[in-house]
Amino acid sequence: MMIRALLPPGLMLLLAACGEAEVPPPAALISVPTAPRPVHHAPPHDSGLSGVIGADADTLVRQFGPPRLDIHDGDARKLQWSGTACILDAYLYPGEHGGRPTATYLDARRGDGRDVDRAACIAALRRP
Numbered sequence: 001m002m003i004r005a006l007l008p009p010g011l012m013l014l015l016a017a018c019g020e021a022e023v024p025p026p027a028a029l030i031s032v033p034t035a036p037r038p039v040h041h042a043p044p045h046d047s048g049l050s051g052v053i054g055a056d057a058d059t060l061v062r063q064f065g066p067p068r069l070d071i072h073d074g075d076a077r078k079l080q081w082s083g084t085a086c087i088l089d090a091y092l093y094p095g096e097h098g099g100r101p102t103a104t105y106l107d108a109r110r111g112d113g114r115d116v117d118r119a120a121c122i123a124a125l126r127r128p
Helices: 002-006 009-018 026-030 057-064 118-125
Strands: 069-073 076-082 087-095 098-109
Touching: 057 076, 057 087, 087 118, 098 118
Parallel strands: none
Antiparallel strands: 069 076, 076 087, 087 098
């Protein structure tokens, strides 16, 4: 009874509206699921991806020139190249035991967002 006398009427209405609703613990409110690192196996030699998957940033720059974007996010890195044919994103992660980050995943698309064959995009963007 004494608590009700100390609370302003607006707060009492708010508390009454909550009733017996379950409130999640604070940790559940702030926990953010993290995406697992992509695990990709080396592509077959005839896939058109060899020389790119598993390559480090210096090797990729030698193949495609300076990237249009170079984004660091923790220990991950995204490099992006673009041309008239496509946009190529290479995602680099360090190995299991640390070491130099290498490209573990590639994404290729057109400027309008439609998917493009990754090998064709690599061929179109690769320097002669």
